[in-house]
Amino acid sequence: MPDVNLRKTVSSLEEIFHEGGPVAEVPLRRAAILAIIANPFAGRYEAEIQPFMEDLKPLGLQMAQDLLEMLGGPDQVQGYGKGAIIGEAGELEHGALWHAPGGYAMRQLLGTANAIVPSTKKVGGVGARLDVPITHINASYVRSHFDAMEVGCNDAPRADEMALALVMTTGPRVHSRSGGLEAWEIKGEDGLR
Template structure:
């Protein structure tokens, strides 16, 4: 079982002060981590791929810890998401291997968060961009936290690589007013409401 071959790590932080309306008291912050790794299955169909999730777990934890640090601590994080871009010698299913290592890493660090971590994935070449969905960490139906952060880099993923992403945010969209379940009304029993 080979280790994860990491080529690059890219971290990004956004501060959103307004979207055309009045500035909030505290700007919304979103942060992303993007790991460029070798795809051990590139160029061939491999029936047994699940084993690769285990070596990805430490990478997920490293990325999640850095995002928590960039956003000022776990108590600041209210939203999260994950995604993968698989290089053109791979297949979409290779990106699905990131679901458990990426999702559980964030949930572990965010005080037993309840909501499923939303996800997206695609196959693409260098420069491909990915909109990573974000939802509230404890209740997926909190509409104010439905958001996304774009990730990508000009030189990845190469054909035999994958770009694995984690994203966190500190709150709702800056001018949220679409209604629905409010964060203050979360019961947190099932990860939905």
């Protein structure tokens, strides 16, 4: 398979102190990293694309490590998500190649993450934006951690590129009060509850 040809990365860190209510004692921190790479399958249909997932694994690990450093280490992370924007000369299935390398990278470095990493993908032009879904790292049903973070880059993805995203957060939405399973109620048996 082709080597991963990285053009650039884009990182973002948000600190949310309030959403119109009282100021949080500890702000919610959300971090995203986007890698802009060449799409080796752009412009043609390729039947056998799965081996490229193996090539993406080192990139996934580096991106996850960068996010952990932005947020202060694995013990700070409570939520995560991933996504991909595929340039116009590619196809949606190329974004599916990011599922395993992106998701397993975060779970590997976090050590105790049991929940599946939520994901989204789309085909888009230069400047396209993507809302990356976020859930709790150990229980997908923890409603307080249902969130999303918008990612994108002003000059990507070009038609022959992919923009691959990872997102991590340090806690629930600020002012979360919608009920449901709470983080302190997680049983940790199945990644759901």
